[in-house]
Structures are given as structure tokens and as C-alpha cells.
Amino acid sequence: MSADVSRRDFARLAGAALGAAAGAKSTAAAENETAASADRHAPAPFPKGFLWGTATSSYQIEGAVDEDGRGKSIWDIFSHTPGKIEDGSTGDRANEHYHRYKEDVALIKALGVKAYRFSIAWPRMFPDGSGQPNPKGLDFYNRLVDELLANGIEPYATLYHWDLPQVLQDRVGGWRSSDTSKAFADYAAYVAARLTDRVKTIFTVNEVGRFVNFGYGWGIDAPGPKLPAAQLNQARHHVALAHGFAVQAIRASGRAGTRVGAAENIAACVPAIATPENIRAAEIATRELNAGFLGVVLEGKYTDGFLAYAGADAPKFTPEELKIIGTPNDFVGLNIYAPQYYVTASDRASGFRVLPFPASFPHMNSEWLRVGPEVIYWAPRLAAKIWNIETIYISENGTSSEDKISADGQVYDLDRIMFLRNYLTQMQRAIAEGVPIRGYFLWSLMDNFEWIFGYGKRFGVYRVDFETQARVPKLSAAFYRDVVARNAIGV
Ligand code: NOJ
Numbered sequence: 001m002s003a004d005v006s007r008r009d010f011a012r013l014a015g016a017a018l019g020a021a022a023g024a025k026s027t028a029a030a031e032n033e034t035a036a037s038a039d040r041h042a043p044a045p046f047p048k049g050f051l052w053g054t055a056t057s058s059y060q061i062e063g064a065v066d067e068d069g070r071g072k073s074i075w076d077i078f079s080h081t082p083g084k085i086e087d088g089s090t091g092d093r094a095n096e097h098y099h100r101y102k103e104d105v106a107l108i109k110a111l112g113v114k115a116y117r118f119s120i121a122w123p124r125m126f127p128d129g130s131g132q133p134n135p136k137g138l139d140f141y142n143r144l145v146d147e148l149l150a151n152g153i154e155p156y157a158t159l160y161h162w163d164l165p166q167v168l169q170d171r172v173g174g175w176r177s178s179d180t181s182k183a184f185a186d187y188a189a190y191v192a193a194r195l196t197d198r199v200k201t202i203f204t205v206n207e208v209g210r211f212v213n214f215g216y217g218w219g220i221d222a223p224g225p226k227l228p229a230a231q232l233n234q235a236r237h238h239v240a241l242a243h244g245f246a247v248q249a250i251r252a253s254g255r256a257g258t259r260v261g262a263a264e265n266i267a268a269c270v271p272a273i274a275t276p277e278n279i280r281a282a283e284i285a286t287r288e289l290n291a292g293f294l295g296v297v298l299e300g301k302y303t304d305g306f307l308a309y310a311g312a313d314a315p316k317f318t319p320e321e322l323k324i325i326g327t328p329n330d331f332v333g334l335n336i337y338a339p340q341y342y343v344t345a346s347d348r349a350s351g352f353r354v355l356p357f358p359a360s361f362p363h364m365n366s367e368w369l370r371v372g373p374e375v376i377y378w379a380p381r382l383a384a385k386i387w388n389i390e391t392i393y394i395s396e397n398g399t400s401s402e403d404k405i406s407a408d409g410q411v412y413d414l415d416r417i418m419f420l421r422n423y424l425t426q427m428q429r430a431i432a433e434g435v436p437i438r439g440y441f442l443w444s445l446m447d448n449f450e451w452i453f454g455y456g457k458r459f460g461v462y463r464v465d466f467e468t469q470a471r472v473p474k475l476s477a478a479f480y481r482d483v484v485a486r487n488a489i490g491v
Pocket of ligand 1: 057060206207335396443450459
């Protein structure tokens, strides 16, 4: 259609032509009919009951790091170490959510979403990592959960969004020791016993692929420093073990029917050109490149390819540990942002080839966040097929944006809207084809402490002024509210 002929003009023209041909029907009636059928096909609807949500995490928003008996986490120590955070900031104050949680629940409600994914700070619950719990820590999450429920918002809790108690780091080397996996099981049991009367869904660990590789592999996230490959693989194994222990602990100590799974930044593979051969290659790549966490959790074993590649650096494990790790989950959470690997078929033994990215590949305001909306179609589709998954949540998706305040006081984050519109369209495509995505959590409710980037990268649909703590809806908040209200993209 040429740019100067609008859809409506086109419908009108088509209606006139139809009317002339049919003879009997008036032009007006035909016009209405054509316009109505054009409208019927325009929106991309989501299934009835699709769960819309938004997400945050404890260290990124809570602040109040020294209040009510909270212990230190590895991120307190790391962010206070000079040179670690780009803008020299810390999460000491962050969004002051610990005190402003009621205001923040009202922001969630205003989006019209029915679910909120937040994380529990382990060092608030167990300042000493294990042993004696801190009842005031629990009190905070009781207040938050009650406030959410009173506002018709379902709480989805994450147990570990990277804020490991520092004492466990000091005492046993954090995830380098399986003692941390056991302490995590006790923490999970404690939370399950006290919150699952109201919290029906628990994510165990968030983004193992990030916090293990960045924190232990490269040493650029807490706790650092960079470890040799064997220790890195062992740390990842201990996290998988912690996940398995936690699934069992939640089942043992929580209400019957509590649902549990992980939220993983799946190594996201996309066929470079969607031929049957490349799709198969992307499937093989997805399985192999996720073998260290998702694979072992969902299959109860490491793939031969993973073990061969790791060689002498492979993790040490027992058959009993694999059984614990492979305890069945109720769902899989996938955090999906950028396409990470564009793949083609290959004659190599692996069966796939990862293509290099051209320097000109477009990215969002965060450089790592390459724009590839089809990743939210392919990653869940391939994962569901490989591991026979029945329930997937997109536990995170979103983008940072410059988010400047305009002269009129508004934030016109058109790039975020563009990003969300395209990703949600691809998610809808997946669902329409039968991929079992049941819910979506937009990252993030509000700007917050973006780890090593400090407050320099803003991911919220609400803008936060970190001086005054004022929260202002960006244009994307209106966009998301509209999608949620219509349960569809477009009209
Ligand atoms: C994933 C992490 O879970 C979250 O903490 C982070 O802020 C977002 N990605 C954006 O980088």
C-alpha cells in the first residue's frame, strides 16, 4: 500500500469496488463489512488468562541495607569496592523500596498487571547465612505480600537474585562450596514454611548463566575474582545442586501445590535463516550451550558434549547429586533480552556453527542488548521442544533507554515502546503456534540499581529520580497498560 493511501482509504476503495461488483449491496454496507474484517485480523490477541506481570529484585530496589538486622551481602561489599561500579554508586539507598513498598505496589496496580515478581534478600532472612533467622526480615516480606494481595496482585517470589550473604562468602567461599547449597536449602525451607500460604509460585535462582560466569568466570560481578575453569564449573554445579535441594525443600515445607522452578537467562540461539537444517542446528546448540545449568536441571545429567568440552575441568559430582538436581520442576522461567547466538547447520561434530556478529548489528541503550525480537519466539520454542516443557514464564524482558525528561515533564521512551512492541509480537506468535508461554514479567517496574552500571542504565517503565525518589510513568507505562488491558498487541 502506498504511503498516501491509508488503511481506511483502502477499505473504502475496496468497499466501493465490492459494492459495484455485487450490485445489490450498498457501498456503505460493504465498506463497513470490509473495515470490520480488516479490524478483526489486525490485533494479535493473547490467550484468555494470560498472566501479565512486572519484575524487580531486592538489592536493586530495597535500600535500607543496615536496617532491621539485615546482614551484608556480597553486592554490598562489591559495590563499595572502588572501581567496581561504573558510576561509583551502591545499592545502599536505591529506590528505598523497603520503606516505599506501598507506593510501589500502587504503581504496579496502575499498570493493570496481575502478577509481581520480586526477590527476597537472603541476608535479611539469615544475616549469618544460616542458623538463626531474623524475624524482622520475614516481617518485611509479609507486609509486601499482604499489600500485593490486598491490591489483587499475585506475588511471585525469587529466592536468589544474587545477594549472597557475605558471611557465606567469607566462611566457605560462597558457591565454591556445596555448604552454600545446603544453606540455601534451609533458607528455602524457612521461606516456604512461612510464605506459601500466600505465595504460590517460587523461583529458586535467577540467571545462573550471568551470576556464575560474571561473578566467578570473569570476576566482573560480585564476588569476583576470576577463577580457573574447573572452579567455575564446580561453582555452577553447586548452584544447580542448591536449586535441586530448594525444589525438594519447598515441596517438603511449603503448602501442597506450591509451584517451583528457576528463572534462567537461557543461552538464546536463533537460526540465522530459518531453514529446517538451521532450526535443527539451533536446537542442538540450545541444548549444548545450556547444558551447565538448564540442561542438567531438566535432564538430570550433563550432556556428553558438555563433559567432553570441559575435559579435566568438568565439575565433580555424584549420581545422587544429579538425582537431586533433576528433581522435576513445575515450570521454567526464561529471562530473554538479546539474541546471543545466530546459528547455522554445520558438518562439524557439534552439528552447529555460531556466526560472528557484524559490528553494525543494532543494539539498545545497553550495548549488550542487541535487538532481535525473534529471540523471544525461538528460545522458548526450542526449549519447550528439547525439554518437553509444559509451562514457561518469560520471567524477564525489557530494555534500558536514555529516558530523559522532556521540557513538558514527560519521558517519551519511544525506543522502549518499539522494543516491547516487537518482542511482544514475537511472543504472541510463539503462543499462537502452541509454545506454552503462560506469563510475562516486564523488567522492570521502575529504574533501579543496574549492577555494574549503577544508576546509569534505566530499565523501568516508571522513571525514578534517585535524589527525590519521585516516580513518574514513562510513555512505555501507558503502552504496557494498554497491551495488558486489551490482552493484545494492536487494535
Ligand atoms: C537480568 C537481571 O536478572 C536483572 O537483575 C537485570 O537488571 C536485568 N537483566 C537487566 O540487565
